[in-house]
Amino acid sequence: MAPPAGQIRPGRYLAFFVAIVAVLYALVFFTGDGKAKPKLGIDLQGGTRVALTARTTSGDPSKESLNLAREIIETRVNGTGVSGAEVVLDGNNIVITVPGENGERAKDLGQTAQLRFRPVLQAIPAGPLQQEQTTPPTSGAPTSGAPTSGAAPTSAPPSAGAPTSSAAPQGRPAPAKAAQPTSQPPAPTTSAAPPSGTEQPPAQLPTTEACTNYSKLLADPKAEKGAVITAAKTCRQDPKIAPSKGADGAEVPADQSVQLAALSTLSCGPGNKDPLVGNDDPTQPVATCDQDGNEKFILGPSFLEGKEISNATAQVDQGGVGYVVSLSFTGTGADIWSKYTAAHVKERAAFVLDTAVVSAPTIQGVINGDTQITGGEGGFKSSEANKLASVLKFGSLPLSFDASEAETVSPTLGLSSMKAGLLAGGIGLLLVFVYSLFYYRLLGVLMILSLALSGLIVFAVLVLLGRWVGFTLDLAGIAGFIVAIGITADSFVIFFERLKDEIREGRSFRSAVPKAWVRARRTILSADAVQFLAAAVLYVLAVGQVKGFAFTLGMSTVLDLVVVFLVTHPLVAMASKSKLLSNSKLSGLGAVQRPVARKAAPVAGAAAAKEV
Known part of the structure; x- marks a missing residue:
């Protein structure tokens, strides 16, 4: 028989999440080069990025022409001898990305070859x-003379x-x-020697x-x-x-x-x-x-x-x-x-x-x-x-292009940018951790654990996307993840505050969890759907690095749902069934439970007096 609404078997959900993580990291370590390292953009590792905008006399260029131009430019990029170069189509733009210090030649690759x-x-x-x-x-x-050997001078003009x-x-x-x-006769051979009788010209x-x-x-x-x-x-x-x-x-x-x-x-x-x-x-x-x-x-x-x-x-x-x-x-x-x-x-x-x-x-x-x-x-x-x-x-590009953007980042600057991005993300996470521990106590610990597991699954997905579809993590993408920290934490806050509302209505921690989840789930799904839709629209309309921000924001929103449904809710349900963890001093729900208890005490006393 199926459990009542909001009642779940936490062990099954957590086991399913563990299986997802195991599969992802098996793919990380046993496919491709086996290195757990995401693919970094040039603003993090240094390199050159050139954006070429198609120039036409009438209307937008056809998709076939753009794809053909991209293939030709990709052939030229590969011909420079650098590794890790990418040529991608971005709307009517062709974006050339060459990592490392060998990307200067990329700025000339979009010239219209004829x-x-x-x-x-x-x-x-x-x-x-x-x-x-x-x-x-x-x-x-054509010469009318008979073919001669390559070394002998001819008596006729070449x-x-x-x-x-x-x-x-x-x-x-x-x-x-x-x-x-x-089967044609051999072609005549020109000679560097002067015709006989020709006067030697001056050396100049x-x-x-x-x-x-x-x-x-x-x-x-x-x-x-x-x-x-x-x-x-x-x-x-x-x-x-x-x-x-x-x-x-x-x-x-x-x-x-x-x-x-x-x-x-x-x-x-x-x-x-x-x-x-x-x-x-x-x-x-x-x-x-x-x-x-x-x-x-x-x-x-x-x-x-x-x-x-x-x-x-x-x-x-x-x-x-x-x-x-x-x-x-x-x-x-x-x-x-x-x-x-x-x-x-x-x-x-x-x-x-x-x-x-x-x-x-x-x-x-x-x-x-x-x-x-x-x-x-x-x-x-x-x-x-x-x-x-x-x-x-x-050999010939079917379109003419203008270099609308050309950017060269040194590896040193890229390393500094990556450190700055990681520092910003770390500070954001620390503030969320401090707030959650101060305000929610045990629930705050569950929030921190959920965020850590979310980071674990996001990292694996980043590595695999870079390996399979060439996704590169840049500063804009890191910004998307930092913003997503707040969105993920917001889902936990919605659940926890709904839980408090149920306790205020007189329910215990254990009985409040399924009721709170049923109501919070709708709000979480609606909020994440709106957030994902906004990220999708931004991704479609944006160009360049803004796409990276939109992509990571949308991806984090989807993974937020995975973590909330498979980790946070089961962990809270397990905590509510434990006598130790459901203690009001540890759970962080004491401030809500005490007023409810005080209101319930006179009612209980009146009922006892009436019985007497």
Whole structure:
């Protein structure tokens, strides 16, 4: 038979709570890394946080575009080599969090990258420019000479589209849709040696006023970023570095001096930040490097945008060794690519991401469908092919972003913040403990024990949330927990004050507990429901760190109900059944019970006299 309303079996409730705690801590110690340590935010452990806000010309960006941008930026963050970095979507914002001291590069990861296809007008090895390369490159027409070895000089000018080595990546039709046989002759090789009979030029490299100014600004650490970008465009995107047509329609060759001046300003290799990243003009030629820093290029205006790539995958080369990268284009992109490859067989086309050349394969034939990029002799390695496929497929951000927030916190400051937060929480708990002991005595002890058990279960949940969903505890979250201390204590106060009301009505401690619980339970549920609803609304509407405050406040409210129902009420019920613990001097209910006893004494005396 079920017990009367308010009557419970305390042992069962406490056993159920112990089982919950046991399961939680089993998951803490036997899953993941097994460390009982919550994941801390950058304001507690130090690091960098950057919030990027999507910039659109009309309306809000689509969810698909935001998710794609988040995936691309996450790939870039992981590419920085730091561990523990996070990229999360927060409304129309993308928040990048990099813990530790390696997060400075995160501030540049949200720049709008554009993947473009540009013709290769000239390619030379990176490093000091050699004056032997004074023969003007052709305007893009394929060479008619027979292929030569990489070491021998040629008697004809080097082709503008020729690769610099026989191992250059090759572009060919995919086997399923090949328009021509893929067995093409080796691509011609340009040579650094001067053509025979050519007079050796002076040792001084040619320069221009624009490139001289650009070089000075690059060397000046105090130079304004806008001035550097403007100078870079003027020097490295000078129209004279590419062939053009004059007013009469006649061919105007590239100015070799302007080309060399632009190339001389390039410092290739990892770690060299290009000021033109995100700022280059696709309608103008550009002087740039490849991503590995091995080659310098003069590239023509963009003829195809990366958004026209529909898919890119890394595959084993069925017709050779190593791996290849297969590209699929959209309908418009396939048409443009087919026409371009038909007009530029045996020339190189550069795939350019953030102004850096990702790959510059030689076009082996007319390509009317899917395209394969090979790695030259030996093909690509698996890691190289997968990286290139990822860049080609996800290289361009579909949206432009503004850095709406950028914050860097040193580890020392983070440690100080954590100590301050823990100190504030400790002071809050101490005040609650002192108040509860002074006002409630034994009931105050039960309140303290309930708060301690609440902290135990909150800690385990924090560790597991950080491990499973990446939740990080920051200062705002600690503030939410400190506020929740008052909310949890308020639930106990409601129960205890209702208990006093029942005793004032003449009930004993033992009989008052079930009655008080039935009435207090409704109030506790209503108050916590309102509190949780407020936290949920705040979480949905807030951005940034305020979300952490709302989340911890809502989570603490839910756990408050668990503790009140499974711990506090059973403990009070057990105390009411104990002769020692129900003593009015210990329970803290003596001030309420004494007036009731005095009122009951005359009534009892009158009843006895009447009986006599």
